[in-house]
Amino acid sequence: MEKQANGQINIELTDDVAQGIYSNLAIITHSxxxxxxxxxxxxxxxxxxxxxxxxxxxxxxxxxxxxxxKDNVAKYEAVHGPIKNSEPGGSMPMPFGGPTAQA
Incomplete structure (x- = not known):
């Protein structure tokens, strides 16, 4: 990352980081x-x-x-409608449900 004279920052996104990492749960702690x-x-x-x-x-x-x-969710919902919260009260997701497959 390089800071340029006019206050802009040049940010590099490498190929491996650009692929992203999928996550369906986040745990937040603090000190x-x-x-x-x-x-x-x-x-x-x-x-x-x-x-x-x-x-x-x-x-x-x-x-x-x-x-x-918060700002980006509001902008998304203004265009696409409300994002549904599948968990009542926004609780932590439980293990996946539904039928189990057999081979």
Missing amino acids: PAEFVVDFIRMMPGMPKAKVQSRIILTLEHAKRLMMAL
């Missing part, structure tokens, strides 16, 4: 100095889930991220 967000991928029928990525944020950046997410 007096920072927030830690663990992104997890839960798979059907698997009793154990693995942390795919951990992001550590300063308090200020955690608040900025929260505001940016």
